[in-house]
Amino acid sequence: MTLDDAQHFVRDPDWTWYILGYFFFAGLTGGSYLLASMLRLFGKPEDEPAARIGYYVSFVALLPCPVLLTLDLGQPLRFWHMLVNTTPGNLGLNFKYWSPMSVGAWALTIFGAFATWSFVEAWTLDRERRFFPRLGKLVSFAGAPLGLFVAGYTGVLLSVSNQPVWSDTWTLGGLFLASGLSGSAALMGWLVRFRREASPSVGALALGERWFQILELALIVAFVVTLFPTGALERAFGPPWFALWAAALIGLFSGLLSGSTRASISPDGTVAVRAVHAASTLPTTLVLAGIIALRAAIIFSAQ
Amino acid sequence: MEITPGTAYGFFTDTSVCIGCKACEVACKSWNLLEGNPPAFGDGYDNTGRLDAQNWRAVQFHDNVPDNPAVTGQGKAWLMMSDVCKHCQHASCMEVCPTNAIIRTEFDSVFIQPDVCNGCRNCISACPYGVIEQDEHSRVAQKCTLCYDRLQGGMEPACAKACPTQSIQFGPLDELRERASRRLDTLHAQGVPQAQLYGHDDSVYGGLNAFFLLMDEPEKYRLPDAANAVLPSRHNKRGYLTTLATAALAVLGGLIALRRRRARDDDS
Numbered sequence: 001m002t003l004d005d006a007q008h009f010v011r012d013p014d015w016t017w018y019i020l021g022y023f024f025f026a027g028l029t030g031g032s033y034l035l036a037s038m039l040r041l042f043g044k045p046e047d048e049p050a051a052r053i054g055y056y057v058s059f060v061a062l063l064p065c066p067v068l069l070t071l072d073l074g075q076p077l078r079f080w081h082m083l084v085n086t087t088p089g090n091l092g093l094n095f096k097y098w099s100p101m102s103v104g105a106w107a108l109t110i111f112g113a114f115a116t117w118s119f120v121e122a123w124t125l126d127r128e129r130r131f132f133p134r135l136g137k138l139v140s141f142a143g144a145p146l147g148l149f150v151a152g153y154t155g156v157l158l159s160v161s162n163q164p165v166w167s168d169t170w171t172l173g174g175l176f177l178a179s180g181l182s183g184s185a186a187l188m189g190w191l192v193r194f195r196r197e198a199s200p201s202v203g204a205l206a207l208g209e210r211w212f213q214i215l216e217l218a219l220i221v222a223f224v225v226t227l228f229p230t231g232a233l234e235r236a237f238g239p240p241w242f243a244l245w246a247a248a249l250i251g252l253f254s255g256l257l258s259g260s261t262r263a264s265i266s267p268d269g270t271v272a273v274r275a276v277h278a279a280s281t282l283p284t285t286l287v288l289a290g291i292i293a294l295r296a297a298i299i300f301s302a303q
Numbered sequence: 304m305e306i307t308p309g310t311a312y313g314f315f316t317d318t319s320v321c322i323g324c325k326a327c328e329v330a331c332k333s334w335n336l337l338e339g340n341p342p343a344f345g346d347g348y349d350n351t352g353r354l355d356a357q358n359w360r361a362v363q364f365h366d367n368v369p370d371n372p373a374v375t376g377q378g379k380a381w382l383m384m385s386d387v388c389k390h391c392q393h394a395s396c397m398e399v400c401p402t403n404a405i406i407r408t409e410f411d412s413v414f415i416q417p418d419v420c421n422g423c424r425n426c427i428s429a430c431p432y433g434v435i436e437q438d439e440h441s442r443v444a445q446k447c448t449l450c451y452d453r454l455q456g457g458m459e460p461a462c463a464k465a466c467p468t469q470s471i472q473f474g475p476l477d478e479l480r481e482r483a484s485r486r487l488d489t490l491h492a493q494g495v496p497q498a499q500l501y502g503h504d505d506s507v508y509g510g511l512n513a514f515f516l517l518m519d520e521p522e523k524y525r526l527p528d529a530a531n532a533v534l535p536s537r538h539n540k541r542g543y544l545t546t547l548a549t550a551a552l553a554v555l556g557g558l559i560a561l562r563r564r565r566a567r568d569d570d571s
Contacts, residue, residue: 007527008431008527009525009527010427010428010433011353011355011427011433012427012428013424015428035557038554038557042558042561047561073423074421074422074442074443075422075443078402078420078422081419081421082423086402086419087404087416090403094401094402094403096401096403098398098539099400101401102401105401148546148550152546153546155542155546156538156539156543156546160399160429160538160539160542161425161428161535162395162428162431162533162535167535170538170545171545173542173546174549177546177549177550178553181553203560204557204560204561207559207560211556211557211559212556215549215553219549
């Protein structure tokens, strides 16, 4: 450490595998919900089958989230203390807008209700039954910002600490959000292959995935730039963590540079996408593995 | 000394008279029923290591003995400091705690309620002094309580009671600050210019209820200097704004993708 480096004398919180798992699934559940809602709200009627895939993904990815968070607690049976203040003489609800963990606990709880509603709705509609037809788009509209928050706040939570690496940058919220969205788009694009009527949405998902990956790449660059003056670069990228960063970049570039999502701009300005990506399992696997590796590199290198 | 609820109490730890006897550690462990440390022999005399769930006082030993024995140590040959929770006025641990388990007591100390804490460990990642650790038995965060139970009974904390050199002094904060200021003047008059106070004013976390007289720069004692003594919440605004900007760009990109696509699914 040089005199100009940021000084850190903090102890490690031992946030390890459960938290890594939660951060991964939080990115997927929130990202998938947003994409599904965009397809439903701003897409064409033929995008509805793909939107329902998104709601299924969101719900399935949501299920492990509270389990992982609870298992990570020292006292798992007190998980509800996140929401309720049990201090004698001061009983009531806990909400600290300046503590991302407090805000996140509420956001996950409320988002869970939206994701569950949308899942049940998609399930019901797929069986050609009516399910509160006037509420569907309203729930999607209200739940989408919550999905964005759940996908991204985990990065802010890390930054709002005094840990080296995490607190040396302010880019983690955006970075986790962008990577969560790219993973969600990749996963939804892959799942579309199992539902033919959802194929009209493949192009939009592939284009979206590429855009989210460009955002993710830009935020990785910003992450490096912000760490540079604090002297934390070696800690974040040195051995053995460079292997995880390599995996993260392989996942990123497998989507960006591979032939899986070939786009071309036609003279009238529209974009044509040859979405062979939807049929390819390997790039999707690499993208998802890269998302885990990115989070693992950031979580573990700081502790 | 009469201990009155509603008055701010704390420690003034004068490292210039610490002899490293560890009586404070023993007294702390004895009163608070903390586990003893197994024998350990490392490179120096510091066999406690650092503060943790079972060590709420830890005497740091810093060996600065000069290579040339003709040179005097000038009070810095051995630096010893009985480290402890600082009971910060602007406490990082309190700031991030989602369960409100960490409270400020009627004696102005920072206390973790063991029956409210759920072991999320957010406070551990926030404390800039590395004070808090999750106990492996109780599975909740633990640290110095400023002997909350003793204060409620009108007794001073065990470590201050046991300290044989008055290196650890307990009392009302106003009194301690005056005493520290006089001690600093004395040391400077005696030709010890490196002596300095840490945490006696609001330059570090709004003031520390457990503050120190140091014989070297703060970072030598694993204490962040004033420029680095920052609260976790400093990243709230920038962190959320970055997330918001990313979200806006992501939604914009998604809308463009939906609008401009002309999908030709050659999957089939």
